[in-house]
Amino acid sequence: AQSVTQxxxxxSVSEGALVLLRCNYSSSVPPYLFWYVQYPNQGLQLLLKYxxxxxxxxxxxxxxAEFKKSxxxxxxxxxxxxxxxxxxxxxxRSGSARQLTFGSGTQLTVLP
Amino acid sequence: KAGVTQTPRYLIKTRGQQxxxxxxxxxxxxxxxxxxxxxxxxxxxxxxxxSETQRNKGNFPGRFSGRQFSNSRSEMNVSTLELGDxxxxxxxxxxxxxxxxxxxxxxxxxxxx
Numbered sequence: 001a002q003s004v005t006q007x008x009x010x011x012s013v014s015e016g017a018l019v020l021l022r023c024n025y026s027s028s029v030p031p032y033l034f035w036y037v038q039y040p041n042q043g044l045q046l047l048l049k050y051x052x053x054x055x056x057x058x059x060x061x062x063x064x065a066e067f068k069k070s071x072x073x074x075x076x077x078x079x080x081x082x083x084x085x086x087x088x089x090x091x092x093r094s095g096s097a098r099q100l101t102f103g104s105g106t107q108l109t110v111l112p
Numbered sequence: 113k114a115g116v117t118q119t120p121r122y123l124i125k126t127r128g129q130q131x132x133x134x135x136x137x138x139x140x141x142x143x144x145x146x147x148x149x150x151x152x153x154x155x156x157x158x159x160x161x162x163s164e165t166q167r168n169k170g171n172f173p174g175r176f177s178g179r180q181f182s183n184s185r186s187e188m189n190v191s192t193l194e195l196g197d198x199x200x201x202x203x204x205x206x207x208x209x210x211x212x213x214x215x216x217x218x219x220x221x222x223x224x225x
Contacts, residue, residue: 034213043116043202043216051212090155098206099145099168100214102155 002027004091006103014111019063019078021106023091026072031093033074034100035065038088047089050074061085086110113139116205116217124223130191133220137184137205143167144186145214146178149200158201161186190222198224 007022025031032051036044048059055067065076074091091103117136125131137144146158157170161180178188184205190197200221204214 032212036216041218041221043118043218044204046213046215049213092155097168098143098160098212099157099170100147100155100204101157104154 002031002093002095002101004093004101004103006089006091006106008106009104010107010109012109012111013081015083016080019076019081019085019108021076021089021091021108023065023074023076023103024072025074025091025093027093027095031095033065033067034092034094035059035063035074035076036090036092036102038090038105040087044090047076081108081110083110083112116203116215118201118203118217118220120220121218122221122223124225125193126225127193127195129193130189131193131222132187132189133201133203133222135186135188135203135205135217137186137203138207138215141205141207141215142184143206143208143214144180144184145204145206146186146188147202147204148172149202149219150198155202158188193224195224198222 003026005024034049035047048057050067058064063078088105092100119134143162145160149155160168164180175191180186200219202219204216206214
């Protein structure tokens with residue numbers, strides 16, 4: 001079964017520090033990959049997506065992710081964390097079937 | 113454009129009852145998918161509709177059903193509610209049938225007592 005693994009259910013960073021959230025996927029072919037963010041009591045907001053082409057993808061709010069086929073990874077980064085980045089982040093994939101398969105999520109805490 | 117809207121936002125039901133949740137996709141989007149989010153199981157795919165046809169279904173019992181109307185609005189129904197059905201139910205819409213990003217609504221929080 002195709003799966004998505006997010007390493008670290010909780011990540012804490014200081015305000016202004018680098019944010020790195022890890023995501024690995026299992027797939028025999030490169031899938032479509034996404035990062036979503038969820039704030040408390042809200043739905044999911046799309047941060048960025050990888051479909052084809054450039055492997056470094058830029059998203060909203062200063063986030064970016066790099067697709068590395070050799071490592072089957074799609075890690076999310078942001079150079080400088082802001083208090084407003086505190087939320088839960090989900091990595092997801094889809095393939096020929098359109099349904100999204102999500103990782104278990106990473107709760108990001110930003111410390112003042 | 114207005115985003116995906118879901119009604120109601122919060123719902124409390126009793127075991128054994130049934131419930132219907134509604135989703136209006138982004139204007140022009142013809143694909144609607146439903147997901148269940150729980151602390152224990154995370155985000156799980158329920159089903160997807162496109163042009164009033166169910167195209168894909170997740171691994172949920174037959175108590176979970178859905179439909180899509182000609183205006184792309186969708187409803188999902190859960191019959192004979194169980195305590196374990198307590199969850200956030202998220203609807204997402206997409207503009208095409210090809211794998212692409214999905215845009216999520218705020219969800220309906222269902223509590224079964």
